[in-house]
Amino acid sequence: MEQFTGKVWVLGDDIDTDIIIPTEYLALKTVDDMKQYAFSPLRPELAGLIQDGDIIVAGKNFGCGSSREQAPEIIKHLNIKCVIAKSFARIFFRNSINNGLLLIEHPTLYDVVKEGDTVSVALNDKITHNGVDYKINPLPDNLMEIINAGGLVKAMQKRNGLR
Amino acid sequence: MGMTIGEKIIARAAGVESVKAGEIHTVNLDYMMSNDGTTHLTVDMFHNKLKKPRIADKDKLVFIVDHNIPAENPKTAAAHRKMREFAKEHGIKFYEGKGVCHQIMVEDFVEPGQLIMGADSHTCSYGALGAFGTGIGCTDFLYGMVTGKSWVMVPETIRFNLTGKLREGVYPRDLILTIIGDVGANGCNYKVMEFAGEGAHNLSINDRFVLCNLAVEAGAKTGIVEPDEKVVEYVESRGRKADNLFVSDSDAVFEKVYEYDLSKIEPVVARPDFVDDVIPLSEVGEVKIDQAFLGSCNNGRIDDLRVAANILKGKKVHKDVRFIIAPASNSVYLQAVEEGLMEIFLESGAMVMNANCSVCWGSCQGVIGEGEVLISTGTRNFKGRAGHKDSKVYLGSAATVTASAIAGKIVGA
Numbered sequence: 312m313e314q315f316t317g318k319v320w321v322l323g324d325d326i327d328t329d330i331i332i333p334t335e336y337l338a339l340k341t342v343d344d345m346k347q348y349a350f351s352p353l354r355p356e357l358a359g360l361i362q363d364g365d366i367i368v369a370g371k372n373f374g375c376g377s378s379r380e381q382a383p384e385i386i387k388h389l390n391i392k393c394v395i396a397k398s399f400a401r402i403f404f405r406n407s408i409n410n411g412l413l414l415i416e417h418p419t420l421y422d423v424v425k426e427g428d429t430v431s432v433a434l435n436d437k438i439t440h441n442g443v444d445y446k447i448n449p450l451p452d453n454l455m456e457i458i459n460a461g462g463l464v465k466a467m468q469k470r471n472g473l474r
Numbered sequence: 475m476g477m478t479i480g481e482k483i484i485a486r487a488a489g490v491e492s493v494k495a496g497e498i499h500t501v502n503l504d505y506m507m508s509n510d511g512t513t514h515l516t517v518d519m520f521h522n523k524l525k526k527p528r529i530a531d532k533d534k535l536v537f538i539v540d541h542n543i544p545a546e547n548p549k550t551a552a553a554h555r556k557m558r559e560f561a562k563e564h565g566i567k568f569y570e571g572k573g574v575c576h577q578i579m580v581e582d583f584v585e586p587g588q589l590i591m592g593a594d595s596h597t598c599s600y601g602a603l604g605a606f607g608t609g610i611g612c613t614d615f616l617y618g619m620v621t622g623k624s625w626v627m628v629p630e631t632i633r634f635n636l637t638g639k640l641r642e643g644v645y646p647r648d649l650i651l652t653i654i655g656d657v658g659a660n661g662c663n664y665k666v667m668e669f670a671g672e673g674a675h676n677l678s679i680n681d682r683f684v685l686c687n688l689a690v691e692a693g694a695k696t697g698i699v700e701p702d703e704k705v706v707e708y709v710e711s712r713g714r715k716a717d718n719l720f721v722s723d724s725d726a727v728f729e730k731v732y733e734y735d736l737s738k739i740e741p742v743v744a745r746p747d748f749v750d751d752v753i754p755l756s757e758v759g760e761v762k763i764d765q766a767f768l769g770s771c772n773n774g775r776i777d778d779l780r781v782a783a784n785i786l787k788g789k790k791v792h793k794d795v796r797f798i799i800a801p802a803s804n805s806v807y808l809q810a811v812e813e814g815l816m817e818i819f820l821e822s823g824a825m826v827m828n829a830n831c832s833v834c835w836g837s838c839q840g841v842i843g844e845g846e847v848l849i850s851t852g853t854r855n856f857k858g859r860a861g862h863k864d865s866k867v868y869l870g871s872a873a874t875v876t877a878s879a880i881a882g883k884i885v886g887a
C-alpha cells in the first residue's frame with residue numbers, strides 16, 4: 312500500500328476556484344506560468360513556499376465555484392501530494408480525479424492540524440498526525456484507476472492498450 | 475420504488491428502466507456546450523493527448539464565445555481563433571457575440587428531459603426547462619466529445635416545495651439567495667435541487683432560470699423546476715419538442731424536503747466574499763458603491779431590464795457610480811431596443827455593453843480596482859471575483875442593483 316508523508320499548509324472553508332487561480336491569470340499560456348499566482352488573493356506568498364510533496368489541509372467545500380480545470384491542474388503542478396478537506400465541491404472533485412490529483416475527505420483532521428505539522432497518509436486506509444490515526448474511506452476502484460494512471464486521458468489510453 | 479425528476483432523466487440517458495441515488499451509470503449526452511473559458515484547452519488536448527482523435531457526434535456539440543467577447547488582448551484573440559477554426563473544421567455549431575452561453579442554450583437548444591453537460595459551472599440553469607444540465611471540466615468535455623457519453627453518480631434529490639407568490643418588489647433572485655443563505659454554500663453538495671409546488675408553477679420560465687442557475691452556489695449538481703405547460707409553450711414556440719416532461723413520483727425518495735412560502739421572502743443581499751453570507755437588505759447599513767452591474771446568466775433577461783428601466787425612468791445614475799448593463803443575449807437586447815428600454819438606460823447615464831458575461835467574471839469589462847465596491851446581479855461574489863483581490867462584491871436583484879446605482883449606495887427600490 313502506498314504511503315507518504317508531507318508538510319501541511321492549512322487553508323480555511325470555501326476555498327473557491329477564483330482563489331486557487333484568479334480569472335486574470337487564466338489567459339497565461341501554460342499552467343506552469345499560472346502556478347506562481349495560485350491562492351494569491353488569499354496568500355500571495357504561498358505558491359512560492361510550497362515544496363514538492365507538501366499537503367494542503369482545508370475546511371469544507373474546497374474548490375467551490377467555477378468549472379475551470381486549471382484549478383486542480385495548478386495544485387498538481389505545484390507538486391502538492393494531496394488535498395485533505397472536510398468536503399470538496401463536486402465539479403472540482405471530478406476535475407481533480409481527471410487530472411490525477413488525489414483528494415481525501417476527512418471530517419475532523421482540519422480541526423486538529425496546524426500549519427507546518429507533518430502528516431502521513433496510508434492510501435485509502437488512514438492518516439497519521441501526532442501519533443493519532445484517522446481512518447479514511449477508500450475511493451472507489453474506478454477512480455483510483457484514473458488517479459494511478461495520472462488522469463482520465465491516460466487511464467483511457469491504458470485501458471484501450473494505447474500505452 | 476418511485477423516482478425523482480433527476481433520476482428519471484438519468485435513467486432515460488442511461489437507457490435503463492430505473493436508477494437510484496448512489497449508482498454509477500454511463501449516460502448518452504443530448505448536448506455538450508463549451509465556451510471560451512476553456513475550449514482552447516480542450517482543443518489542445520484533442521490534438522496533443524489523443525492517439526486517435528475523433529468526434530462522436532458533431533451535432534451534439536455547441537461552442538459559444540461569451541466570456542471575453544470582443545477579445546481584450548492578443549492571447550484571448552488567439553484562444554478564440556483556435557476555437558473558431560476547430561468548430562469550422564469539424565462542423566460544430568458556433569456562436570460568437572450572440573450572448574451568454576446558458577441563455578443561448580435555453581433559447582435555442584434545451585428540451586425537457588435532456589441530459590446536458592457543459593464546461594461551465596452554471597450549466598445547471600437548464601432545469602428551467604425541466605432538463606438536467608451540469609457543469610464539468612475540459613477533460614470530461616473531451617471524453618464526452620470523443621465518446622458521446624459520460625458517467626454520472628446518481629445524486630440524491632433535495633426537494634423545495636414552493637407555495638404562494640413573491641410580493642411586489644421581491645424577485646426570484648431574493649428567493650434563491652435566501653435559500654442559499656439557509657442551506658449554505660455546500661448545503662446541497664452533489665445533490666439535485668428540485669423546485670416544485672404551486673409556487674414554482676407561478677414562476678415564469680425566466681424566473682425559473684434564476685433559481686436553477688444559482689443551484690451550483692449551494693454546491694448542487696443541478697437545479698430542476700418541475701416542468702409544466704409553461705415549459706411546453708416556451709419550447710414549442712421555438713420549434714422544439716417537449717416530449718419528456720418528467721415529474722417526481724409520489725413515492726420518490728428525497729433526502730430532505732424544505733418548504734418555502736414565497737409571500738414571506740424579503741429583498742436580500744449576499745455580502746462579500748461568500749454567496750451564502752445573505753442578510754436582509756434592510757440590515758445592510760451604509761455601503762457606498764463605485765460600480766453597479768446588471769447582467770449575466772442570472773439576471774440579464776428582458777424581465778430584469780424592464781425592472782431596471784422602470785426604476786431608472788426620468789432619473790440619473792449617481793455621479794460617482796458606473797452603471798454597466800449587459801443583456802444576456804442579442805434577442806434580449808433587440809427586444810429591449812424595441813420596447814424603448816435602451817433609451818431610458820442611455821438617458822440615465824448607464825453604459826450598455828454587448829451581450830456577454832461582462833463584469834460577472836471580472837476579466838474583460840468593468841473590472842473593479844483596489845478597495846472598490848460593486849453591487850451586482852452576477853453569479854458570484856468571491857474574493858477578487860470582479861477584479862482586484864481587495865475589492866468587494868455584493869449580490870442582489872436587478873431592482874436593488876438599479877436603485878443602488880441611482881443612490882450611490884446599497885438601497886432597495
